[in-house]
Amino acid sequence: MSLHALRPVLRSALRPALRTLRASRVSIPRATAVRAFHVSRPAYGSGETDSELAAAIAAEIAYESEGASSSKPGFLQELEDEGVWSLSDTANSDDVVVSRKFGDETLKLTFQISDLDNPEAVESVDADGNVVEDPAYITSSLLVTKSGSKKALLIDLGASPDGFEVTNVAIYDKGLAEADGVEADWKRRSSYMGPQFDTLDSVVQDAFQAYLAERGIDAALSNFIVSYSEYKEQKDYVGWLSDVKEFVNA
Structure with a gap:
């Protein structure tokens, strides 16, 4: 790692x-004072x-x-200077959004910084047979909409210092894909979400990866998400x- x-x-x-x-280093043992019942209570607060x-x-x-x-961290200044992605962040909110336009498409990528507080170690085996611990992914969700379609892609990804890992690609009616709230989330989960990404034919997987990379969903953006999550947390x-x-x- x-x-x-x-x-x-x-x-x-x-x-x-x-x-x-x-x-x-600073604590000093002391006897615990016992309050008599007749002593008046301190003022509220x-x-x-x-x-x-x-x-x-x-x-x-x-x-x-x-x-x-x-001062503003370098990775954030670099994102702003490039002018491709726009950042939307609310203090004390777990969700952070980066968005951009790509032709007639709108890309909105949302990630959750709470994953930093709950790292789930994932073990794998390297080429030499050694068990290694992979970094926990930062949960991300990419919404892709286009003006000429009533549908929208909703892609689940994990961001790590090594890049993105796609876990699922779903397609919904645009209104359902864009809707917020528990009810909308339940409706999406009740719909067919497509197969697990790693079960797709390798040619299809590679084509999806190229599709995302062309739109800037790449290792550089994944690294930004990791760095910004640490900074915001x-x-x-x-x-x-x-x-x-x-x-x-x-």
């Missing part, structure tokens, strides 16, 4: 250990542990922000810490 692919896994694995280590929680969160914010740059985590701290201190 490449160092780039290990970054999100190592960060998720090390973060709890570093917090524990940091806490063990001003509990005895509030300051301790706020201080712990402040320390975590300082740790996570250490060495962080306020970190940014949203620090924002979450700040919001919780502000609430506790209010």
Whole structure:
């Protein structure tokens, strides 16, 4: 596994250990105070542990922000400079969308950053017979529509530092493919979704891969998705810490 692919896994694995280590350095054993029943309760929203929680969160914010740059990361600046894909991202939202036009087609690729917090190790065997652990994929869904068709393609992919892996290609009525919500998702799942991609004839698989690559669904975009997911996850985590701290201190 490449160092780039290990970054999100190592960060998720090390973060709890570093917090524990940091806490063990500063904690001082003390006797637990016993509150008498006749002592009045503190005002609502001003509990005895509030300051301790706020201080712990402040320390975590300082740790996570250490060495962080306020400038736009290079991979994001490069995407904007190329002017092919447009990025749509809402703070604290799991979904991120990149979209573009290709002739009379509109391509909308949605990916979920929560996959970074729940990496599923996948084991495979290399050419020498050694068991290796592959990086978890970032779940992605590509919607392809065109002005001259009432249908739309909905393609499930996994993004990794090594590129995209296509898992399924479905075709729906355009309205159903574009619809959001649980009901629309249930209707899509109740429709025929096509065969598993890896069961298709190899010639058809290769033709699909070429079709996607021509539209920019390639290793460069997959790498961007991995990098941006790491960047956004970190940014949203620090924002979450700040919001919780502000609430506790209010």
